[in-house]
Amino acid sequence: MTDQPMVRFDNVSKRYGALTVLDGLSLDIARGEKVSIIGPSGSGKTTVLRMLMTLETINDGVIWVEGEPLTHMDKGGKLVPANLGHIRRVRAKIGMVFQSFNLFPHMSAMANCIEAPMTVLGMKRADAEARAAELLDMVGLSQKKAHYPSQLSGGQQQRVAIARALAMRPKIMLFDEVTSALDPELVGEVLQVIRQIGREHDLTMLMVTHQMGFAKEFSDRVCFFYQGKICEQGPPSELFGAPKNERTRQFLRAVLEAG
Amino acid sequence: MGIRTLVGMLVAALAVIGLLATQTSYSLFLPGLLQGALLTIEIAVLGSVLAVVMGVLAALARLYGAAPLRWLATVYVEIFRGTSALVQLFWLFFVLPQFGLLMDAFTVAVLALGLNVGAYGSEVVRGAILAVAPGQWEASIALNMSRAQMLRRIILPQAFVAMIPPWGNLFIELLKSTALVSLITLTDLAFKAQQMNQSTLKTVPIFTLVLLIYLVMSLAITIGMRFLEQRASAGLSRGRAA
Numbered sequence A: 001m002t003d004q005p006m007v008r009f010d011n012v013s014k015r016y017g018a019l020t021v022l023d024g025l026s027l028d029i030a031r032g033e034k035v036s037i038i039g040p041s042g043s044g045k046t047t048v049l050r051m052l053m054t055l056e057t058i059n060d061g062v063i064w065v066e067g068e069p070l071t072h073m074d075k076g077g078k079l080v081p082a083n084l085g086h087i088r089r090v091r092a093k094i095g096m097v098f099q100s101f102n103l104f105p106h107m108s109a110m111a112n113c114i115e116a117p118m119t120v121l122g123m124k125r126a127d128a129e130a131r132a133a134e135l136l137d138m139v140g141l142s143q144k145k146a147h148y149p150s151q152l153s154g155g156q157q158q159r160v161a162i163a164r165a166l167a168m169r170p171k172i173m174l175f176d177e178v179t180s181a182l183d184p185e186l187v188g189e190v191l192q193v194i195r196q197i198g199r200e201h202d203l204t205m206l207m208v209t210h211q212m213g214f215a216k217e218f219s220d221r222v223c224f225f226y227q228g229k230i231c232e233q234g235p236p237s238e239l240f241g242a243p244k245n246e247r248t249r250q251f252l253r254a255v256l257e258a259g
Numbered sequence B: 001m002g003i004r005t006l007v008g009m010l011v012a013a014l015a016v017i018g019l020l021a022t023q024t025s026y027s028l029f030l031p032g033l034l035q036g037a038l039l040t041i042e043i044a045v046l047g048s049v050l051a052v053v054m055g056v057l058a059a060l061a062r063l064y065g066a067a068p069l070r071w072l073a074t075v076y077v078e079i080f081r082g083t084s085a086l087v088q089l090f091w092l093f094f095v096l097p098q099f100g101l102l103m104d105a106f107t108v109a110v111l112a113l114g115l116n117v118g119a120y121g122s123e124v125v126r127g128a129i130l131a132v133a134p135g136q137w138e139a140s141i142a143l144n145m146s147r148a149q150m151l152r153r154i155i156l157p158q159a160f161v162a163m164i165p166p167w168g169n170l171f172i173e174l175l176k177s178t179a180l181v182s183l184i185t186l187t188d189l190a191f192k193a194q195q196m197n198q199s200t201l202k203t204v205p206i207f208t209l210v211l212l213i214y215l216v217m218s219l220a221i222t223i224g225m226r227f228l229e230q231r232a233s234a235g236l237s238r239g240r241a242a
């Protein structure tokens, strides 16, 4: 059971009409592994995360979480498309942080963090609040519990969103360009928080990022996506230090020039 | 228009009614008219409650219901939007008894007006739900909420704010269409005025009072809805104005 990958994409394809966005993706992610996904715009990076979060359906293949199918369920030895009950049970292990924060605007930072623990997990308010206070403290927002999203800076909102996702105690955290909507001076505080939860929690983390420096320092493995396929992957030292594929080299050159 | 202006108008209208009531040529008609107004208010309030319930149910059924439910809701909305409230009143009051379904006039009035306005209201509710940012749904899914939990806790509270002004318009429409109920034997404000006018021919005092009473009622609705809107949007946009 322990050598079971935490996440397995098994020959997964995603199409929008005639457009194939992901083409037979196979990818295993180990428990506790930190994986960064990089690649040009439109290469399918976001789609990978959204499929795992069940925000998108898939057209082919199976996604597995801890040895259990997420998109499918076992029926008499055959895999059939999962029903909502099955999906909800498996997806409880996954949390996601979005580029545009997506905090609930009608709720304070604290209320954002206790909403799902109370309604979904059935936690008591006092317990949920204690846990949320701990998390908000960890992301450096113990002074902002009563603030509404509109009263917070982008960096603060994103940190609340991270605390909100962690409050559900996921085993897998997905980050989709979580610093791209932020002013440059606010990027650091959010990356610092991600670094910290990477150290403190036994989380499997999958992040799409344009921050090559962060990907290099933080991840165990980097996957370079190109046109819906993993074009090259490996430890950051190899992928950034000595990329084998010409497309990877081109992409990294272009990113370095722009940055 | 600011809420203060509206309250000012309401106070002024009430003051004029009070002033006119000091003269016997006016005060003579006031008790009868107020009696009619009471029936108008009863029908308008109950009809509005029914309209909101039907509007929300039909919108949810059309957006998220299983096929038969969706179909049923669409039929309801199209029938009640596509035919006039007058025809609906007549149908419920004169035609249905032919098929053995007999209801008293008051029930028919509330049903017909509530169902009619509810059909329009369902479009208001539907539009407001669809206008909530997709990211709110996605965040709710990422937090593993059920569809019902998302709607109740995340989507509807945000859609609610956008629904308030159009519902205010619908409530006023409903208030005005209560004048139709005299055609099914009910003695509402408008009918009471006609009766009194026919027997006394005092057209000016009677219809001046009627106008003022309707104005007071619709201003009360507008002010109530404005107040609700301010309260509701305060929660959504705290600090944004600063």
Ligand SMILES: Nc1ncnc2c1ncn2[C@@H]1O[C@H](COP(=O)(O)OP(=O)(O)OP(=O)(O)O)[C@@H](O)[C@H]1O
Residues within 6 Å of the ligand: A016, A019, A021, A039, A040, A041, A042, A043, A044, A045, A046, A047, A048
């Ligand atoms: N709902 C949709 N309908 C049609 N096409 C879509 C849809 N969502 C995504 N796509 C297409 O799928 C492809 C991959 O999109 P995706 O968002 O995964 O790219 P990405 O690698 O995250 O790009 P970026 O770096 O710009 O965020 C793109 O060509 C995009 O236009």
Ligand SMILES: [Mg+2]
Residues within 6 Å of the ligand: A045, A046, A047, A177, A208
């Ligand atoms: Mg993307």
